[in-house]
Amino acid sequence: MRKMTIALALVSVIGLLKVLAEGKPGTFGYVCPAVLVLVQALGIPMAARRAAAQMRGPWTVRITDTDYHLQTTVNQATVRLDAYRDARFHRGFWYLTSPTGTSFFPAAVFTADEQTQLAQLFAHSLPPRKRARYRPYS
Numbered sequence: 001m002r003k004m005t006i007a008l009a010l011v012s013v014i015g016l017l018k019v020l021a022e023g024k025p026g027t028f029g030y031v032c033p034a035v036l037v038l039v040q041a042l043g044i045p046m047a048a049r050r051a052a053a054q055m056r057g058p059w060t061v062r063i064t065d066t067d068y069h070l071q072t073t074v075n076q077a078t079v080r081l082d083a084y085r086d087a088r089f090h091r092g093f094w095y096l097t098s099p100t101g102t103s104f105f106p107a108a109v110f111t112a113d114e115q116t117q118l119a120q121l122f123a124h125s126l127p128p129r130k131r132a133r134y135r136p137y138s
Contacts, residue, residue, distance in 0.1 A: 005036070005039060005040065008035055008036040008039060009036060012033045012036055015033070057072055057073030057074070058072070058073065059071070059072050059105065059106055059109055060072075060109075061105050061106075061109050061110075063118065063121065065081075065121070065125065066080060066081060066082075067079060067080045067081055068081065068105075070103075070105055077103075079103065081096075081122075081125050081126065082125075083098050084096040084097060084098045084103075084126055085097055085098060085099065085126065085127060086126065087122035087126055089107060089115075089119070092106060092107055092108060093105065093106055093107060094106075094107055094118070094122075
């Protein structure tokens with residue numbers, strides 16, 4: 001979806017430049033923006049609905065001091081915690097960020113005490129967040 005959206009946006013920009021240069025839109029000037037709008041209006045909600053249906057199934061999450069194992073109806077994975085750089089809790093999910101992407105799992109599978117222990121584990125096992133340097137006169 002993302003690649004198609006980017007490609008259609010680029011072609012739409014090319015069509016707009018053609019209109020500005022020549023004064024007539026041509027086929028690309030009408031078709032590409034219309035297809036872009038249709039992709040955004042229909043494709044993205046359909047993909048989100050499909051992903052939500054896959055996430056409704058049961059989740060099994062096991063976390064140790066060195067890794068976590070996640071199993072859903074769609075997939076399973078075992079990942080070492082040292083592959084991640086940051087862990088954040090937002091809107092009922094834990095998001096683990098690595099240099100190559102983000103993984104997430106629902107916090108509802110843990111009790112309140114387990115969530116507190118999990119936050120402490122992430123605070124101690126993941127590297128500290130880097131802060132941007134403040135250089136007012138540089």
